[in-house]
Amino acid sequence: MDAPPFSLQAAMNTNLSLTKNDPHHEMGTALVALQKRQKTLQGIKIGAVWAALIALLITGLLLLNIEPAYIFGHFYVILQGAWVTIYVSLASIAIASLLALIGSIARLSANPIAQGVSGFYVSVIRGTPLLIQIFIIYQGLPQIGQQISKLGFPALGKLFILEAIPAGILALSLNYGAYMTEIFRAGLQSIGHGQREAAIALGMTPWQVLRRVILPQAIRIIIPDVGNQFIAMQKDSALVYVMGVWEITYLANKYARRDSKFMEMFLIAAAAYWVLTIVSTYFQNKLEKRMAKAYER
Amino acid sequence: MSAEPIVRVSNLHKWFGMLHVLSDVSLVVQPREVVCLIGRSGSGKSTLLRCINFLEEPSHGIIEVDGLKVEGGAKGKDHRQQIHDLRLKTGMVFQEFNLFPHMSVLENVIEGPVTVKGMDRDQAIALAEENLDSVGMLFKRDEYPLRLSGGQKQRVAIARALTMQPRVMLFDEPTSALDPELIGEVLNVMKKVAKDGMTMLVVTHEMGFARDVADRVLVMSDGEIIEDDKPNELFTNPKDQRTKALIERYRSGEG
Numbered sequence: 001m002d003a004p005p006f007s008l009q010a011a012m013n014t015n016l017s018l019t020k021n022d023p024h025h026e027m028g029t030a031l032v033a034l035q036k037r038q039k040t041l042q043g044i045k046i047g048a049v050w051a052a053l054i055a056l057l058i059t060g061l062l063l064l065n066i067e068p069a070y071i072f073g074h075f076y077v078i079l080q081g082a083w084v085t086i087y088v089s090l091a092s093i094a095i096a097s098l099l100a101l102i103g104s105i106a107r108l109s110a111n112p113i114a115q116g117v118s119g120f121y122v123s124v125i126r127g128t129p130l131l132i133q134i135f136i137i138y139q140g141l142p143q144i145g146q147q148i149s150k151l152g153f154p155a156l157g158k159l160f161i162l163e164a165i166p167a168g169i170l171a172l173s174l175n176y177g178a179y180m181t182e183i184f185r186a187g188l189q190s191i192g193h194g195q196r197e198a199a200i201a202l203g204m205t206p207w208q209v210l211r212r213v214i215l216p217q218a219i220r221i222i223i224p225d226v227g228n229q230f231i232a233m234q235k236d237s238a239l240v241y242v243m244g245v246w247e248i249t250y251l252a253n254k255y256a257r258r259d260s261k262f263m264e265m266f267l268i269a270a271a272a273y274w275v276l277t278i279v280s281t282y283f284q285n286k287l288e289k290r291m292a293k294a295y296e297r
Numbered sequence: 298m299s300a301e302p303i304v305r306v307s308n309l310h311k312w313f314g315m316l317h318v319l320s321d322v323s324l325v326v327q328p329r330e331v332v333c334l335i336g337r338s339g340s341g342k343s344t345l346l347r348c349i350n351f352l353e354e355p356s357h358g359i360i361e362v363d364g365l366k367v368e369g370g371a372k373g374k375d376h377r378q379q380i381h382d383l384r385l386k387t388g389m390v391f392q393e394f395n396l397f398p399h400m401s402v403l404e405n406v407i408e409g410p411v412t413v414k415g416m417d418r419d420q421a422i423a424l425a426e427e428n429l430d431s432v433g434m435l436f437k438r439d440e441y442p443l444r445l446s447g448g449q450k451q452r453v454a455i456a457r458a459l460t461m462q463p464r465v466m467l468f469d470e471p472t473s474a475l476d477p478e479l480i481g482e483v484l485n486v487m488k489k490v491a492k493d494g495m496t497m498l499v500v501t502h503e504m505g506f507a508r509d510v511a512d513r514v515l516v517m518s519d520g521e522i523i524e525d526d527k528p529n530e531l532f533t534n535p536k537d538q539r540t541k542a543l544i545e546r547y548r549s550g551e552g
Binding site for chain 1: 312346350352369381384387388389391393395396397398408412413414443454458482522542
């Protein structure tokens, strides 16, 4: 009447060994508890390393020739800019995702016009620096608008003259849309051919195959990359300060010049971006967990 | 036997680049008939099956299912509509199951009727539950495919195809991706489907199934049907040398 030898692996992989009927039930629960303790301990250790590194970082910063009191007195300035940064980034990532979705579908379609337009868009945008794109959109679009107005279409010309924030959102969306087109394309292509065939065999139209079968699966693969792009974009949104958008970097620069406190103001700005990144990462992880529901064994 | 055939394949050719994988294949299947396609890998049997619902576009030839004639290699909107109608008449079961992993078992089975046919959701669920029950998978109704065994997945895939209420079921090596101990449960479900009067075309390596369930067995080699006979006759008294060799190979594999 020997019970089978206890396997930790088996206990971790299945719930079967944890039923009350298992003569080794207690051994299993004890091992699971041990693993839990080890996991907690590991977390504490990593936390301690973080704390030590933060202390080291602060010590290093204190060695700089800065005035800590000024920093504490000007946090609120940056907070005002943080809302603009968040707003610009969120709007841009949403529009960029839409562009990327359209761009990737076009890239994978059989239509030569769609393929050509999408390929050209990705090539031009990825081939040029974001800063130059921002200048062209901010300085160049109004010039085009004026020319169009002169030709006798003032209503159409007006559309080209953008406020700073819409212009910034446009530039970031176009830029990230191009990079994300490639991410979306890879995501769509990663779905096995069998999925498409099964959907086709059921009689689905190409659009139904995309909407019901391919996209829902691809989104799960794309989400981590989009999160990564969003985090990168929060920092790249600093570049739109050249348009005069009152976001974090613009405000930091403004006060830095006024009070000659460059190091202080930029440290606050850096800290603000870091906090934004940590918050974004938190939400990204939550979203990923939710999307993994169907894929848990 | 004067009934109208339900499937008629006429002078089918399929080229993959310069590779002539199907060469002038013709074939007729009567309603309620179970036809097994056997042959070595690369003989063209899967391609023939996939041409019937235009998963592969035939290079030349005519596919006719339940009175709907579709010409291979044609173009245009009417042709696409014909292919769509043809696919509604055929259900397909794949070697790799190809269940939709982001949908539960029930959602997989009602997806076709609801999305493609525009069937009322409740009606689709009732039909789906009936079919899931008949393949013995109703108890996993709300489970996701990842948590099913291969045999269970394939049974759900069969229920998914049946719920579209096709006139003909196409099986493309339905047990080839399964662990040996799971093959039986899938074959039993297929036997049941056959018994319920479904017309079936089955590409398979399961000689036992072909012998017990098929009304006819077709042997394919190098893109042609080289033998077409009742299973008893074909297995005991093969006429073509290549059929003999094939059956020998299976015997030694089985024994």
